[in-house]
Amino acid sequence: MTLTSLLPELAAHETGSCLVTRGQTALLTYYREEHMADSLAKINSCTKSILSALICIAIDREILPHWDTPISTFFPALLQSSDKRKREITIAHLLTMSAGFRWNEFGGLNSFPVMTKQPDWVSHVLELPMADSPGTVMVYNSGCSQLLSAILRQASGLSTAEFAERYLFGPLGIQNYSWETDPGGNHTGGFGLKLTPPDMLKFGQLFLAQGIWEGQELLSREIVQQALKPALTATAPVQAEYGWHWWISEITGETAAGAAVSLPYFYALGFGGQYIAVVPGLEVTAVVTFDKIKRRSQQVHIFRTLIAPLLLRTL
Known part of the structure; x- marks a missing residue:
């Protein structure tokens, strides 16, 4: 059975x-409407993985210091905080969503919607009370991503989008994109980027190739492996x-011969079922986008429940 058997379900x-x-060979190409191949898709929190790549590039190029550097280097006001734990927050803690801020992404007093209503998003996040010691608990937090975008801008002297154009989008041939900014001019780190599906695919293929694109090293193999190393468990x-x-995570299922199999994979996930998924053991990259989110509970699982089982049956 080939992946084209999924076309009715995708529709x-x-x-x-x-x-x-698989590698650079297309196994499935589906667009609900033909123009979607060239249209910008709202990738939502897949933006976070793009930002992570930019932070990796900046560390590789020594534009940013080591990931264990405290973020007080960029936000010295944290040194005056009455909560000493804020002085311990590092770049890596922001990347792993373990900074320790009291936060509820999907509601509550310290949520993502509250941040987006502030005149200064960065200060708002930095001034939040702490709930945990840095590095101990993963709490999904788009505020961490916003701090990373601000840090990249401060360290490089370029906006996050300009940095992307120079070191990532340009080499990948990505010219058509749109990226929102906060009131302070920082590009949104946790959401707000729009890319075409083929350009999303390029990004996934870059990580499948451990940072190499058309013979050019955009990210070092070492930092790609660090970025993809499990740090904390999330619920x-x-x-x-x-x-x-x-x-x-892992995809699990059966081979064509009926043997149980489990393969590790990594993925960027955006609200409403946006996916960039990479299965190194199969040399597979997959992109899924939705522009209709009323049935998102089904959309979020398209890759895992529909695509992955068929891929495993090719083994």
Whole structure:
């Protein structure tokens, strides 16, 4: 059975696009409407994984210091905080969502919607009370991503989008994109980026190739491996391990011969079922986008429940 057998189901779920490749060879190319191949898709929190790559590039190029550097280097006001734990927060803690801020991404007093209503998003996050010691608990937090975007801008002297154009989008041939900013001019670190599905696929293929694109090293193999190393276990918004703004899990199923199999994979996940998934053991990269989110409970699982089982049967 080939992946093209999924076309009726993808259409039934009102999938916007679904692209699957093995290496550079297309296994499935689906667009609900032909123009979607060239149209910008709202990738939501997949933005976080793009930002992570930019932070990796900045560390590789020594534009940013080592990931264990305290963020008070960039936000010295934290040194005056009455809570000493804020002085311990590092770049890595932001990347692994373990900074320790009291935060509820999906509601409550310290939530993502509250941040987006502030005149200064960065100060708002930095001034939040602490709930945990840095590095101990993963709490999904788009505020951490916003701090990373601000740090990258401060360290490089470029906006996050300009940095991306120079070191990531340019080499990948990504020209068509849109990226929101906060009131302070920082590009949104946790959401707000729009890319075409083929360009999302390029990004996943870059990480499948351990940072190499058309013979050029955009990210070092060492930092790619660090970014994809499970750091902490998360329970929300999904149950999985979490690395540097990447989700890390396993796909399980049966081979064509009926043998049980489990393969590790990593993925970027955006609200409403946006996916960039990479299965190194199969050399597979997959992209799923949706522009209709009324049935998101089904959309979020398109890769794991529909695509992954068929991929495993190719073994």
